[in-house]
Amino acid sequence: QVQLVESGGGLVQAGGSLRLSCAASGSTFNAYIMGWFRQAPGKEREFVAAIRVFIGSTRYADSVKGRFTISTDNAKNTVYLQMNNLKPEDTAVYYCAADRSLVLHSAPNSYHYWGQGTQVLVSS
Numbered sequence: 001q002v003q004l005v006e007s008g009g010g011l012v013q014a015g016g017s018l019r020l021s022c023a024a025s026g027s028t029f030n031a032y033i034m035g036w037f038r039q040a041p042g043k044e045r046e047f048v049a050a051i052r053v054f055i056g057s058t059r060y061a062d063s064v065k066g067r068f069t070i071s072t073d074n075a076k077n078t079v080y081l082q083m084n085n086l087k088p089e090d091t092a093v094y095y096c097a098a099d100r101s102l103v104l105h106s107a108p109n110s111y112h113y114w115g116q117g118t119q120v121l122v123s124s
Contacts, residue, residue, distance in 0.1 A: 001026050001027060001113075002024055002025070002026050002027045002032065002098045002113040003024070003025045003026045003113075004022055004023070004024055004096045004097070004098060004113055004114065004115035005022065005023045005025075005115055005116070006020060006021065006022045006094065006095070006096045006115040006116065006117060006118040007020070007021050007022075007023075007118060008020040008021045008118060009093075009094060009118030009119045009120045010119075010120070010121070011121045011122075011123065012086055012120075012121070012122055012123070013122070013123050014086060014087055014088055014122055014123065014124050015085060015086065016086050016122075017082070017083060017084045017085075017086065018083045018086065018120060019080055019081065019082050019083070020036070020080065020081040020083070020094055020096075020118060020120075021078055021079075021080055022034070022036075022078065022079045022080075022081075022096030022115055023076070023077060023078050024077045024078065024079070024098060025077060029053055029072075029074060029077040030053045030054045030074055031053075031054070031100055032053055032098045032099060032100055032101075033050055033051065033052050033053065033098070033099055033100075033101050033102075033103070033104055033105065034050065034051050034053055034070075034072065034079040034096065034097070034098050035047065035048075035049065035050040035051075035096070035097040035098070035099075035104075035105070035106075035111055036048040036049045036050070036070060036079075036081045036094060036095070036096060036097070037094070037095045037097060037108055037111075038090075038092035038093065038094045038095070038120075039092055039093050039095070039117075040091060040092040040093075043092075045095070045108045046061065047061050047106035047107070047108070048060070048061050048064055048068065048081070048094070049061065049064065049068055049069075049070040049081060050070065050104040050105065050106065051070045051071070051072060051079065051104070052102070052104060053072050053074065053079075056072070057104065058070055058104070059104040059106065061106070063089075064083075064090075067083065067084050067085045067086075068081060068082065068083050068084070069081070069082040069084075070082075079096065081094070083120070086120075086122045087122060088122045088123070088124045089122075090120060090122050091120060091121050091122045092119075092120060093117040093118065093119050093120075094117065094118050094119075094120050095114055095115055095116075095117045096114070096115040097111035097113060097114050097115070098111060098112070098113040099111040099112050099113065100112075
């Protein structure tokens with residue numbers, strides 16, 4: 001069982017930056033893949049980025065490549081999402097997710113554990 005708590009959302013102007021954090025507890029952190037997803041009003045939850053904690057391999061959605069970076073601090077059992085050059089279309093609730101897997105899944109239903117979400121608002 002894994003508990004996930006996100007933080008770091010907020011309001012930012014277009015072109016600005018935010019860093020989201022997700023603290024994990026309850027299980028062996030480096031046995032998991034960690035993912036970030038987002039959901040805008042009226043839209044389906046979509047994949048943003050994922051990382052395999054043990055070896056650090058990553059995967060990104062095309063819409064965020066070159067702007068977002070996923071990383072971990074294994075000593076703190078925390079995964080981060082550094083978001084730069086934010087755009088109004090990045091506005092959404094951002095969710096952290098975890099799963100025991102060797103594959104960097106992009107489908108939400110491949111992840112068993114979810115945080116409560118943190119709101120990101122990007123003004124134009």
